[in-house]
Amino acid sequence: MSRCEPDTNWWEREDLTYLDGRLHLSGQCLEHLARSAGEPVFVYSARRAASNLGRLRECLGGLPQSTKVLYAMKANRFLPLLSELRRLGVDGVDVCSPDEVLRARQVGFREDQISFTGTSVSDADLEVLARHPGVWINCDSLSSLRRLGQRCPGRKIGLRINPRAGVGYRQNDQLRYSGELPTKFGIYRDRFEEALEVAARHDLQIAGLHLHAGCGYLDDQLENYRKVLIATLPFLERMPNLEHLNLGGGLGIPLVQGDAPLDLAAWTGVVADVLGGLQASIWIEPGDYLVKDTGILVLEVNTVEEKDGCRFIGVNGGFNLHIEPAFYRLPLHPVPCRFPTGSPSEAPVPAQVVGNINEALDILHGHAILPGLREGDYLAFLNAGGYGSSMSSNHCMRGRFNEYLVV
Numbered sequence: 001m002s003r004c005e006p007d008t009n010w011w012e013r014e015d016l017t018y019l020d021g022r023l024h025l026s027g028q029c030l031e032h033l034a035r036s037a038g039e040p041v042f043v044y045s046a047r048r049a050a051s052n053l054g055r056l057r058e059c060l061g062g063l064p065q066s067t068k069v070l071y072a073m074k075a076n077r078f079l080p081l082l083s084e085l086r087r088l089g090v091d092g093v094d095v096c097s098p099d100e101v102l103r104a105r106q107v108g109f110r111e112d113q114i115s116f117t118g119t120s121v122s123d124a125d126l127e128v129l130a131r132h133p134g135v136w137i138n139c140d141s142l143s144s145l146r147r148l149g150q151r152c153p154g155r156k157i158g159l160r161i162n163p164r165a166g167v168g169y170r171q172n173d174q175l176r177y178s179g180e181l182p183t184k185f186g187i188y189r190d191r192f193e194e195a196l197e198v199a200a201r202h203d204l205q206i207a208g209l210h211l212h213a214g215c216g217y218l219d220d221q222l223e224n225y226r227k228v229l230i231a232t233l234p235f236l237e238r239m240p241n242l243e244h245l246n247l248g249g250g251l252g253i254p255l256v257q258g259d260a261p262l263d264l265a266a267w268t269g270v271v272a273d274v275l276g277g278l279q280a281s282i283w284i285e286p287g288d289y290l291v292k293d294t295g296i297l298v299l300e301v302n303t304v305e306e307k308d309g310c311r312f313i314g315v316n317g318g319f320n321l322h323i324e325p326a327f328y329r330l331p332l333h334p335v336p337c338r339f340p341t342g343s344p345s346e347a348p349v350p351a352q353v354v355g356n357i358n359e360a361l362d363i364l365h366g367h368a369i370l371p372g373l374r375e376g377d378y379l380a381f382l383n384a385g386g387y388g389s390s391m392s393s394n395h396c397m398r399g400r401f402n403e404y405l406v407v
């Protein structure tokens with residue numbers, strides 16, 4: 001097979017490229033897979049997950065502390081992908097609900113490889129956690145701390161803190177979990193002493209601190225990331241015997257042309273600058289960095305029509321299959337599954353790519369530049385491996401899709 005037009009597209013890579021005019025992921029023809037499934041498909045590359053994990057491990061090796069990489073299951077809980085990540089050697093998983101605990105156990109993670117960081121945690125949630133004594137728990141409120149203490153006195157746990165500084169993809173404040181405005185996530189410094197008192201009252205041992213300040217950050221946000229880490233120092237000073245600090249997830253990947261891959265050496269440089277003297281080990285729990293660019297969502301074009309001077313490309317899936325463009329204004333870049341021939345009828349034109357959900361916000365890409373697609377063609381939406389299938393809904397009863405892991 002021959003590779004077409006090498007390096008013409010910013011997103012192409014060795015395992016994601018046109019072969020004989022058809023887009024392939026790890027050797028699998030995406031159009032073929034979607035055609036045979038007869039419905040929307042998410043396709044994930046195991047090879048890409050391995051290289052993402054490998055890159056992270058390599059750069060973390062430069063830190064003076066011991067480190068752990070947990071995978072944030074909320075990004076994608078497709079069982080074969082979870083099993084693959086376990087096989088590839090992630091140290092564990094970050095989970096945020098009782099069912100995610102059970103799913104982690106189903107694919108073979110031991111209790112001591114599971115770290116739970118929930119929010120608005122109920123008594124029923126705590127009962128499940130109490131039945132899993134080996135699971136690590138990070139409490140993000142005084143309320144959950146008190147109620148956990150009543151059930152599990154003496155347990156060794158962590159506290160999720162709120163550093164009052166945030167970070168995210170570009171300037172997108174919807175992706176920041178902490179910052180100037182109050183958020184529900186974590187315990188602020190002004191109530192940290194109170195939290196330690198509640199813990200002491202129930203004999204809970206606070207051996208870990210956790211923070212997650214936002215999602216999708218790239219190099220342009222590293223100075224904000226530095227501020228986040230600096231803001232954790234007052235908490236750390238109070239905890240001389242800490243066993244680990246969990247820095248959460250949030251590491252981003254390029255989503256549009258012009259985004260450069262996160263410079264991992266620069267990122268660990270910031271961590272080492274601020275936290276180099278920390279005795280505790282450092283954990284991270286990325287979701288997107290490990291899986292987002294492993295995945296492609298493939299949808300069939302069923303409508304091509306001009307309306308009011310605008311070309312609309314309608315496909316057989318909508319924002320319910322990938323909510324990020326609609327909810328977070330994050331790009332979901334569509335590319336044709338067949339390489340355009342270059343004929344005048346296939347010259348790229350501006351188009352809105354829209355889904356099959358009767359909602360005004362059902363726009364998958366508002367400003368795409370696409371070759372002259374025909375009804376029956378297929379589009380591949382890049383970087384769909386994180387927060388796509390896991391956040392999907394059955395809205396309008398159009399929630400059907402298939403998932404494949406390509407190994």
Ligand SMILES: Cc1ncc(COP(=O)(O)O)c(C=O)c1O
Pocket residue numbers: 072074075094117212214215216248249250251285286287288289386
């Ligand atoms: C507590 C926590 N950890 C980790 C993650 C994973 O974030 P990301 O997928 O951006 O790496 C999230 C995402 O929401 C989170 O809330």
